[in-house]
Amino acid sequence: MIEVLKPGILTSIQDKGRFDGLEFGIPVSGAMDQTSMQQANMILGNKAGDAVLEMALLGPKLRFTSPTLISVAGADMSPTVNGEVIEMLHPYPVISGDVLEFKSAAAGCRSYLAVKGGLTSEVILGSRSQYDGITEASCLSKGAIIPYQSLDYLSFPSGSRLKMDRENFTREVLEVFPGPEFNGLSDDQKDKLFRTSFTISHYNNRMAYQLNEELENILSPIITAPVMPGTVQLTPSGKLIILMRDAQTTGGYPRILQLDERAIDRLSQKYEGQFIRFKLY
């Protein structure tokens, strides 16, 4: 088991997401940066969508109570085991009593900890992802216990290693597709949409990222319709809202763009004040 000594700013259990609850209005959830989650898992020979810990901005302090292999991917939070620095994107053995500690994120803002075989917390509607009112807790708090299958012996995968794209977190460009209401925009608006360098506002979380710069809105509201992670909404006042993994399942604002999956991952690693630009696929 993992015992939470310090929870960090926002640490939660996440996986590929919950797809069976949409008809009840339950958000998809899941790791914000799916690519980093998949990398952390694959290094250990796990399934790509196994449950991991997602840590935001400032990581937690954790104690292991049984032997296993771990790996860390995503933003670098300078992880140490018993005070000794461990390398990111590598399998690392831990035994009972080992203390894993993270600091604040250097580049990017979300880091992922995988454990051999995946975390084995409760499965609800096909997913272990934590969400308020769905799982028992919405994130980790001090003293929380997270189960995993302990290993009798440790074996290291020793084949090829994946080459990682280190620039992924720093690129400003987000690849997008036209959203269902895109064609209602004027040529001027479209032009502005793709030429502006937008900054990420203070309002950014697992549910949505709002942008500071506004785009004059001439679109009328739509009849409430389905939305999904990566949908860019345009509000009546001209604000752009990019829906993220914990977004509500339906919305009434025009859906002008849809982020590519990898663009959602990249945006997940950005924080307040950073720049983004939209580029049509």
Added chain:
Amino acid sequence: MGGPEVEIIPYGARAILLNWPQKIDENTLFQVLNAKKLLSDYYIKQKVYINSAYNSILINYISTINNIYDEILTISELILANNPSESNTFNSLEIPVCYEEKFGIDLQRISDRNNLSVKEIIQLHSSAYYRVYFIGFLPGFLYLGGLDKKLSCPRLETPRQSIPAGSVAIGGDQTGIYPKSSPGGWNIIGRSPVPLFDIKNNPPTVARAGDLIRFVPIDHHQFLDIDARIKAGEYKLQIKPGND
């Protein structure tokens, strides 16, 4: 003679959107729910998840689509080739609501605005049948159609910080029940003791898209009684199967 037109378009690289005409009415809803049933029954379920609202269905692929236009073709064939012969079966249920002013804190506001007595508001609100169009916004929040126009009332200018779970409210032309305590700007007219969403139940919501709902007025004494029975696990909501 033909049914309404449906538009089937890509939504990003791994989702497809089905749009019916921009209207809120029961005929459109039944078209949507029929198509949704066809898709759930015959379209490869393990690789998609499906979400519907008033006049649209979103089909989201868990992995990347090889060729989105092939999928659109398959979906078009499925939807066009099937007549909605066996119609969906929907339930009808009665939800108890205490409209006393202790809970219905905005009844007076609606009464003043709409020139109706509080008694008339309660009578109008509890005599209609409401169709569940879909569930969205919050887990368990039912989008209901069928509010009497006389009860229509704009949202509060400043939303309240916290509205208790079970609050029954009117926002513009819509009525609904807050499934959990949350901020909100709708006019509160009563409260139901029945939890609308509980993840421990299967299904976690009391109603599904297509079901009919009626609100039954109860007094504060009955409210407390039902509340106690719910807590003791001895209360069951009256749900009647009804063909539409």
